[in-house]
Amino acid sequence: AQKVTQAQTEISVVEKEDVTLDCVYETRDTTYYLFWYKQPPSGELVFLIRRNSFDEQNEISGRYSWNFQKSTSSFNFTITASQVVDSAVYFCALSEAQNAGNMLTFGGGTRLMVKP
């Protein structure tokens, strides 16, 4: 069965610090997709990135970067020079291709607090 673990339940940093959110996943499928979503206090899940299992290239988008390592089943998310607006709960999620369609398994989330 698929599983996503986000071991860090809460992280607190001071503005401008770099922070890495960890995500470890389990799946038996060879084709799968990994996602990161951000949930601000308003509640809506905001899509950040999608990665398929065949693309291990790391990605950078502004202050955000993602490190995908199949060897360790990890898909970590780094925020560089954090800002107060980054404060939110961040979720890592997995979808297996064998489940035709869309069914996301989420990790427990990491609450990030960025203090000014």
Place this chain on the structure above:
Amino acid sequence: KAGVTQTPRYLIKTRGQQVTLSCSPISGHRSVSWYQQTPGQGLQFLFEYFSETQRNKGNFPGRFSGRQFSNSRSEMNVSTLELGDSALYLCASSLERGLSTDTQYFGPGTRLTVL
């Protein structure tokens, strides 16, 4: 393009009642999924609809049901409400290009409180 919309945003019901939540996907999106979010269980998949058919179902009792209309709008229904059904119910839509898992875009959610 308008995002996923959900109505109502807040709802208070009492035990034993039933409730219907509505979701309008992003224009052109054909798949709609529903998730339940609670402090104890986190985010859990309820079900997914595509072309008016339920394509995937999570591990929830039969009191939870849904449907999708020809315009891709979806409703979910919870009958005989229990206190434990209090949660944020999130709807997500995806384009569904047919070959791979598409990105799901989420609505603001409906916060259901059962008293």
